[in-house]
Amino acid sequence: MGRIEETMNSIKSIQIRRALSQAITLGIMLASALIVWKTLICITGSESPIVVVLTGSMEPGIKKGDILLLHMSKDPIRAGEIVVFNVEGRDIPIVHRVIKVHELQYTGEVDVLTKGDNNPVDDIGLYAHGQLWLQRHHILGRVVGFLPYFGWATIIMNEKPIIKYVLVGALGLLAVTSKD
Amino acid sequence: MHSFGYRANALLTFSVMVLALMCAMASLSDNLNSPSPSANVQVLKVNRFQKSTQGNDEVSMTLNISANLQSLFTWNTKQVFVFLAAEYETPKNSLNQVSLWDGIIPSIEHAKFSIHTTNKYRFTDQGSNLRGKEYDLTLHWHVMPKTGKMFADKLVMTGFRLPEEYR
Numbered sequence: 001m002g003r004i005e006e007t008m009n010s011i012k013s014i015q016i017r018r019a020l021s022q023a024i025t026l027g028i029m030l031a032s033a034l035i036v037w038k039t040l041i042c043i044t045g046s047e048s049p050i051v052v053v054l055t056g057s058m059e060p061g062i063k064k065g066d067i068l069l070l071h072m073s074k075d076p077i078r079a080g081e082i083v084v085f086n087v088e089g090r091d092i093p094i095v096h097r098v099i100k101v102h103e104l105q106y107t108g109e110v111d112v113l114t115k116g117d118n119n120p121v122d123d124i125g126l127y128a129h130g131q132l133w134l135q136r137h138h139i140l141g142r143v144v145g146f147l148p149y150f151g152w153a154t155i156i157m158n159e160k161p162i163i164k165y166v167l168v169g170a171l172g173l174l175a176v177t178s179k180d
Numbered sequence: 181m182h183s184f185g186y187r188a189n190a191l192l193t194f195s196v197m198v199l200a201l202m203c204a205m206a207s208l209s210d211n212l213n214s215p216s217p218s219a220n221v222q223v224l225k226v227n228r229f230q231k232s233t234q235g236n237d238e239v240s241m242t243l244n245i246s247a248n249l250q251s252l253f254t255w256n257t258k259q260v261f262v263f264l265a266a267e268y269e270t271p272k273n274s275l276n277q278v279s280l281w282d283g284i285i286p287s288i289e290h291a292k293f294s295i296h297t298t299n300k301y302r303f304t305d306q307g308s309n310l311r312g313k314e315y316d317l318t319l320h321w322h323v324m325p326k327t328g329k330m331f332a333d334k335l336v337m338t339g340f341r342l343p344e345e346y347r
Contacts, residue, residue, distance in 0.1 A: 061258060078277065079263070079278075079320065080261075080265075080320045097261070100278050100301075101276070102275075102276050103273055104273055105272065105273065143330065144329060145325075145328050145330060146325075146330070147203055147327060
């Protein structure tokens with residue numbers, strides 16, 4: 001009886017140690033992902049340096065499911081640039097092209113009008129009620145590059161949340177059952 | 181170390197890294213291209229030049245836009261977005277850029293074109309400063325790659341002037 005108790009205690013302590021070290025490994029992975037994300041925000045000067053395209057309003061150049069790389073410099077905003085902007089009252093940012101710019105003398109403040117390449121009309125209908133122009137503070141960043149199709153994983157996980165849970169569950173199972 | 185899970189994970193990570201690297205190299209190959217585009221724009225007629233009910237000047241004009249942008253295309257080019265903007269200065273604004281027309285060039289076959297059109301978007305001022313105004317017509321092009329870095333450039337054509345009087 002004593003021997004069985006001894007064996008059980010030693011097995012339990014090994015399992016606790018293993019569980020703790022796996023928890024720490026998971027924590028390190030999450031922390032490094034966060035560090036990479038925050039560094040990207042610092043380097044690109046944009047609050048959301050990577051966005052996934054959700055609509056087809058910029059097709060055929062930028063399709064739903066593409067990932068856009070953003071950068072926000074102090075350079076003035078000029079016609080033709082593809083920008084990502086927020087409108088009061090909407091939580092999803094919009095990615096469209098600047099078609100009109102009016103820049104004030106001396107202050108450099110701008111009034112900007114945008115339009116999706118694939119849309120028949122400009123974005124006035126998307127702005128807040130009574131708003132005719134975007135200002136610099138609405139704009140999150142300029143699109144400088146893009147990766148096609150890489151964003152579909154995010155879209156699928158948003159549209160069918162069950163897949164998110166299945167993935168996280170599978171990863172968790174993998175971490176716990178790994179014999180290392 | 182040799183379980184299915186580890187192997188699948190290693191394979192997935194490696195393939196994503198390789199794909200990303202290939203995208204980066206494809207994008208870098210675009211730098212080897214040295215484009216030599218040409219363009220010419222004429223304002224054939226000013227159709228309408230009025231002050232709108234909001235008090236802003238508005239112009240409608242017929243343009244002839246011809247350009248050869250074939251040298252912009254590389255194997256990594258998905259499309260070229262081209263637009264013509266009227267650019268001018270007013271006492272209130274140091275710069276006004278108003279897009280008059282834009283188009284998408286999906287392939288190199290369509291990159292040499294000549295079109296006759298009225299302005300697609302309203303040429304409106306903030307205010308009524310356009311009578312007799314000298315302005316540039318700038319053809320901008322944005323090359324959108326299949327993957328990677330987008331780049332843009334423009335051709336400025338000066339010497340245009342709006343009529344002194346409304347019509």
